[in-house]
Amino acid sequence: MRAGDRIGTLAWNGYRHLELYYGVSGMGAVTHTINPRLFADQIAYIVNHAEDAYVFFDLTFVPLVEKLAPQCPGVRGWVAMTDRAHVPQARLAKLLCYEDLLGAENGDYAWPQFDEWAASGLCYTSGTTGNPKGTLYAHRTTVLHAYAASLPDVFNVSAREVILPVVPMFHVNSWGVAYLAPMNGAKLVLPGAGLDGKSLYELFETEGVTVTAGVPTVWLGLLAYVAEHGLRFSSLRRAVVGGSACPPAMITRFAELGVECIHAWGMTEMSPLGSFGMLKGKHLGMPPEQQFEKRVKQGRAIFGVEMKIVDGAGRELPRDGKAFGDLLVRGPWVTCGYFKGEGGDILRDGWFPTGDVATIDPDGYMQITDRSKDVIKSGGEWISSIELENIAVAHPAIAEAAAIGAAHPKWDERPLIVAVRKAGAEVTREELLTFYEGKVAKWWIPDDVVFVEALPHTATGKLLKTQLRQEFAKHKLPTA
Amino acid sequence: MRAGDRIGTLAWNGYRHLELYYGVSGMGAVTHTINPRLFADQIAYIVNHAEDAYVFFDLTFVPLVEKLAPQCPGVRGWVAMTDRAHVPQARLAKLLCYEDLLGAENGDYAWPQFDEWAASGLCYTSGTTGNPKGTLYAHRTTVLHAYAASLPDVFNVSAREVILPVVPMFHVNSWGVAYLAPMNGAKLVLPGAGLDGKSLYELFETEGVTVTAGVPTVWLGLLAYVAEHGLRFSSLRRAVVGGSACPPAMITRFAELGVECIHAWGMTEMSPLGSFGMLKGKHLGMPPEQQFEKRVKQGRAIFGVEMKIVDGAGRELPRDGKAFGDLLVRGPWVTCGYFKGEGGDILRDGWFPTGDVATIDPDGYMQITDRSKDVIKSGGEWISSIELENIAVAHPAIAEAAAIGAAHPKWDERPLIVAVRKAGAEVTREELLTFYEGKVAKWWIPDDVVFVEALPHTATGKLLKTQLRQEFAKHKLPTA
Numbered sequence: 001m002r003a004g005d006r007i008g009t010l011a012w013n014g015y016r017h018l019e020l021y022y023g024v025s026g027m028g029a030v031t032h033t034i035n036p037r038l039f040a041d042q043i044a045y046i047v048n049h050a051e052d053a054y055v056f057f058d059l060t061f062v063p064l065v066e067k068l069a070p071q072c073p074g075v076r077g078w079v080a081m082t083d084r085a086h087v088p089q090a091r092l093a094k095l096l097c098y099e100d101l102l103g104a105e106n107g108d109y110a111w112p113q114f115d116e117w118a119a120s121g122l123c124y125t126s127g128t129t130g131n132p133k134g135t136l137y138a139h140r141t142t143v144l145h146a147y148a149a150s151l152p153d154v155f156n157v158s159a160r161e162v163i164l165p166v167v168p169m170f171h172v173n174s175w176g177v178a179y180l181a182p183m184n185g186a187k188l189v190l191p192g193a194g195l196d197g198k199s200l201y202e203l204f205e206t207e208g209v210t211v212t213a214g215v216p217t218v219w220l221g222l223l224a225y226v227a228e229h230g231l232r233f234s235s236l237r238r239a240v241v242g243g244s245a246c247p248p249a250m251i252t253r254f255a256e257l258g259v260e261c262i263h264a265w266g267m268t269e270m271s272p273l274g275s276f277g278m279l280k281g282k283h284l285g286m287p288p289e290q291q292f293e294k295r296v297k298q299g300r301a302i303f304g305v306e307m308k309i310v311d312g313a314g315r316e317l318p319r320d321g322k323a324f325g326d327l328l329v330r331g332p333w334v335t336c337g338y339f340k341g342e343g344g345d346i347l348r349d350g351w352f353p354t355g356d357v358a359t360i361d362p363d364g365y366m367q368i369t370d371r372s373k374d375v376i377k378s379g380g381e382w383i384s385s386i387e388l389e390n391i392a393v394a395h396p397a398i399a400e401a402a403a404i405g406a407a408h409p410k411w412d413e414r415p416l417i418v419a420v421r422k423a424g425a426e427v428t429r430e431e432l433l434t435f436y437e438g439k440v441a442k443w444w445i446p447d448d449v450v451f452v453e454a455l456p457h458t459a460t461g462k463l464l465k466t467q468l469r470q471e472f473a474k475h476k477l478p479t480a
Numbered sequence: 481m482r483a484g485d486r487i488g489t490l491a492w493n494g495y496r497h498l499e500l501y502y503g504v505s506g507m508g509a510v511t512h513t514i515n516p517r518l519f520a521d522q523i524a525y526i527v528n529h530a531e532d533a534y535v536f537f538d539l540t541f542v543p544l545v546e547k548l549a550p551q552c553p554g555v556r557g558w559v560a561m562t563d564r565a566h567v568p569q570a571r572l573a574k575l576l577c578y579e580d581l582l583g584a585e586n587g588d589y590a591w592p593q594f595d596e597w598a599a600s601g602l603c604y605t606s607g608t609t610g611n612p613k614g615t616l617y618a619h620r621t622t623v624l625h626a627y628a629a630s631l632p633d634v635f636n637v638s639a640r641e642v643i644l645p646v647v648p649m650f651h652v653n654s655w656g657v658a659y660l661a662p663m664n665g666a667k668l669v670l671p672g673a674g675l676d677g678k679s680l681y682e683l684f685e686t687e688g689v690t691v692t693a694g695v696p697t698v699w700l701g702l703l704a705y706v707a708e709h710g711l712r713f714s715s716l717r718r719a720v721v722g723g724s725a726c727p728p729a730m731i732t733r734f735a736e737l738g739v740e741c742i743h744a745w746g747m748t749e750m751s752p753l754g755s756f757g758m759l760k761g762k763h764l765g766m767p768p769e770q771q772f773e774k775r776v777k778q779g780r781a782i783f784g785v786e787m788k789i790v791d792g793a794g795r796e797l798p799r800d801g802k803a804f805g806d807l808l809v810r811g812p813w814v815t816c817g818y819f820k821g822e823g824g825d826i827l828r829d830g831w832f833p834t835g836d837v838a839t840i841d842p843d844g845y846m847q848i849t850d851r852s853k854d855v856i857k858s859g860g861e862w863i864s865s866i867e868l869e870n871i872a873v874a875h876p877a878i879a880e881a882a883a884i885g886a887a888h889p890k891w892d893e894r895p896l897i898v899a900v901r902k903a904g905a906e907v908t909r910e911e912l913l914t915f916y917e918g919k920v921a922k923w924w925i926p927d928d929v930v931f932v933e934a935l936p937h938t939a940t941g942k943l944l945k946t947q948l949r950q951e952f953a954k955h956k957l958p959t960a
Binding site for chain 2: 144147148150151152153156157158159160161162183184185186187278279280281284300303
């Protein structure tokens with residue numbers, strides 16, 4: 001490997017993956033963590049686009065690597081992250097063994113000094129449109145992000161804490177945990193592939209985990225296991241939730257178990273942390289309901305990140321917790337463009353458009369109300385598709401729902417609900433529309449409902465609204 | 481004022497001083513905090529050397545400023561930090577009023593953007609030799625230092641904490657507290673000039689202070705007041721101690737009051753933080769005596785600072801907690817030279833020589849055993865002057881003592897104790913020497929004792945050993 005080379009990883013949260021983080025970046029090469037949950041064709045695209053010199057993989061991914069290798073001729077070697085005894089029988093011409101490579105070296109390597117702007121990491125986003133795009137991290141941005149991520153109102157992990165990142169190390173550097181744990185001398189517990197409720201609970205208890213971080217889905221599994229077996233956490237005190245909106249009930253359930261559930265928000269393009277939902281001193285004396293109003297939001301900007309919301313014309317909107325607009329961010333670890341210039345100049349006057357629509361309240365707590373491209377623009381006013389979807393799925397007969405803008409001759413767009421009924425449940429178009437009354441402003445009530453068998457999703461489980469908008473491009477609203 | 485101008489302050493910890501910190505540095509000028517406890521001639525030297533364009537002063541310092549003004553013709557204005565009604569009757573030609581200056585402006589100032597290496601602050605050290613030398617801080621170094629100072633194992637001040645810096649804002653930016661409190665949204669309580677035990681205790685209680693920081697002398701006053709009145713702290717949880725070695729008994733006394741006393745170490749040339757004495761996870765299960773052994777040391781290097789100890793030939797010494805040598809440091813907020821090049825190139829292969837002699841133990845805890853220039857070099861081996869002094873003052877008849885190296889024909893130097901007896905107490909030379917037996921290695925036992933009426937000190941209260949060494953340059957040791 002040479003300085004600047006991209007080195008791919010297809011790996012769980014394990015100690016060899018951590019060694020790669022520091023070994024690859026420390027020698028001046030670029031740790032390129034790849035999300036193995038993407039479709040194989042997308043991964044092949046990413047490996048080729050990044051021009052990975054080597055790809056390191058956990059044994060779980062042997063079948064995937066066998067598929068990738070023929071599509072990625074530029075890769076000089078596929079390194080199985082194991083010892084000689086466990087090297088797989090794989091159909092791979094350029095197969096190498098991790099521990100053999102390490103065993104051939106002594107410990108006297110002289111770590112080079114290089115410019116702080118040298119690239120340390122690379123991570124691709126799996127957008128809902130177009131090819132994945134890469135975000136390059138520099139040593140400078142990574143260190144600054146790690147400082148900020150360690151702050152008392154962010155991860156706050158001292159040398160006396162035990163942290164287990166459930167969030168994968170292939171998902172934006174496990175939100176910085178792979179850096180901030182060693183930086184602060186905390187004990188780092190890496191769960192490998194066992195992310196089911198039972199495995200996690202037992203690991204928490206065995207290793208005395210005090211802090212953890214992950215997406216809501218994982219916590220649903222953990223909380224279900226804990227409830228089913230009537231268990232308690234003996235050491236866990238804080239659970240950081242991000243990746244998608246944290247269900248309010250999850251915050252309550254964690255609190256009942258003595259665990260503070262902290263809502264965080266970020267993006268691949270932000271290294272990833274942008275905001276964290278810790279309370280301020282003034283909230284401590286408030287009743288739990290008022291504290292809860294803060295906790296369900298995505299949190300305050302962490303020091304270093306600036307946020308603002310703007311309307312369609314780019315005018316800054318008030319921080320009153322009501323006005324919502326496009327969320328723009330800037331800061332030392334916010335990207336200014338994608339790897340190899342993909343997507344061109346993406347900043348607006350130096351600000352990165354997150355693609356989210358949000359409110360910011362007078363205390364600085366940000367709440368995402370929609371994706372910019374999903375917001376429904378009715379007569380120049382914006383309607384939150386997420387709010388309409390939340391109401392639809394609150395109906396007992398609805399399993400899943402999408403709210404999209406359908407063309408309207410007078411209002412440009414009006415809300416259309418595309419919904420999936422629960423198995424065996426009954427609900428009519430009219431009943432569902434009536435269900436909105438009193439829950440939103442009158443002009444937010446959807447103009448129509450269409451029931452379907454299933455909704456389209458991305459590989460990472462997000463609603464594929466672009467496809468829905470294409471499918472319903474010619475939908476005729478009864479109000480049109 | 482223009483960008484780059486130095487702006488002097490002679491002020492206590494108060495809100496106008498904080499406004500100056502941000503106003504002066506934020507406009508691109510340099511906040512030059514001056515220690516008003518220095519001799520007036522030293523202050524005049526500093527103001528002239530820094531070429532301060534303006535000097536802002538609290539009303540306490542009117543008599544001082546009247547003395548300074550004639551000696552500092554380059555100062556374009558002396559600004560009384562008060563409102564019109566309280567402007568003093570002072571013999572000052574260029575007297576201005578702080579609130580008048582502020583009142584003449586509106587709030588629409590557009591803060592400039594400038595290079596991160598632009599100077600933000602300036603602080604002079606009052607060494608025991610030569611003229612004071614200035615350390616310039618950049619915005620970059622100040623922000624990085626503030627991040628590091630906020631870490632969970634350093635000040636760890638969240639938006640739910642209330643912090644009162646007793647350490648003055650003229651003393652290396654109050655160890656960073658003036659920056660880290662606003663940065664983390666903590667409540668900042670500024671005590672003004674009232675630093676006696678009663679004033680501090682009452683302010684702690686009234687404002688719900690949870691964290692504080694200062695030198696041991698201040699805590700002696702506070703603890704005495706608390707003991708005398710049988711009081712407890714209702715909100716205080718942590719007291720950071722630095723500036724000089726923390727007496728072990730102070731750590732115990734604070735602990736009895738439910739306050740964790742944390743030993744910190746730093747230097748003006750280090751912005752100032754270098755190390756902090758928080759325990760590691762592995763220490764939590766240990767008996768209190770073993771924890772105490774860590775707490776009395778100066779602490780572990782904070783992330784960003786590297787430390788090593790070297791012998792007289794510059795060879796790195798082991799981190800075994802026993803070997804002691806010159807302590808060298810480097811890091812993003814460690815200076816590489818003094819203002820205007822005073823003192824020339826001060827680094828040794830990129831490392832800043834702290835002038836301290838220290839041990840580092842296997843856990844990374846550093847303990848200062850001496851000043852480099854005070855260490856007694858006997859036959860090529862080093863003897864800690866501080867350890868000899870600590871033993872002397874542990875004798876019930878000794879009020880204060882200095883250990884210096886006296887010339888010896890065979891050993892180059894041998895230890896000489898210069899001591900002050902307590903009023904009315906009696907102790908002979910022989911009795912004091914016998915007192916060392918069994919407390920140190922035989923060859924560490926001093927060769928002689930001289931009793932004096934008083935020892936010389938610097939303006940900031942440090943022992944002036946240079947003067948003692950001059951006075952005793954021709955002292956004839958009985959062993960010589």
